[in-house]
Amino acid sequence: MIHKVKNDEGEWVENQNQIAELAVDFFHRFYSAEPIERDLSIIDCLHAGVTEAENQMLVAEPSQEEIRARVFSMNPNSAAGPDGFGGDFYQICWGIIKQDLSNLTGRCVENGALDVRKVGIQDQTVGQGIYLVQDRKDKAI
Template sequence: MMIQSDRGQILENQDDIKLYAKEYFSAHWSSKMSQIEDLPPDILPKRITEEMAAELIKPFSEQEIELVVCSLPKNKAPGPDGYPDEFYQKFWNLLKQDICQAMAHFHEKTELPMAWGSTHIALIPKVANPKTFKDYRPILSKLNTKFCQSC
């Protein structure tokens, strides 16, 4: 395989292509977080009650996490971990302690295990003879979106 960089350089070495792919997709698909803490506190009106706020910050219950796992779509491609959603559903009784501990750690420390943040990218050619990464359509698969977006 060979790929042409944005600077016109032809890359044929697999390690060079991997490095450039990481650089290219990080630049094109990353987002910068804005610093809301820097805003004056009175600029945003309060829209939730104290009770609602308390509900939002309470730890996830095992029942909530199980509900998310049970509602994951079936017959979909496996995530980066290689397991389809049905695996988590079928073996929930064996996996629930580890998954619940990971989610509790996330809630307490606001960080997920590093592997949960990894993304796999499959490149589907958009043209007959792709030469640059612009000639490919990236298909992303992220493990953490399975659980975190639903909880």
């Protein structure tokens, strides 16, 4: 329980209802800031860090072989990820799940999202796609 707070005028407030009102008012103002006008012309002076060829490689849908290589590079004894499965599951069940995992990774690339909620899939094996993208990024550098 909060016993007292200072209001905007620097006065101590001890009444619980007033403290609650001050808290609500503070967070309302905090999270409803005015939009900031940004001058994006400064971006014009930045140099591209990735060539067009590198960009095409990064945004291309990964092949099933790339995905397989990433799955089999995982430690089979790794701790379970958010989906509840460790590396051994993916490796042992590769023959069964390869098409689903390839489809998931492709949909993530296609939608520009690695968040399973954005691609409409409940299974969270999307982590494999994240590692694949990171691997491609490392090779491009």
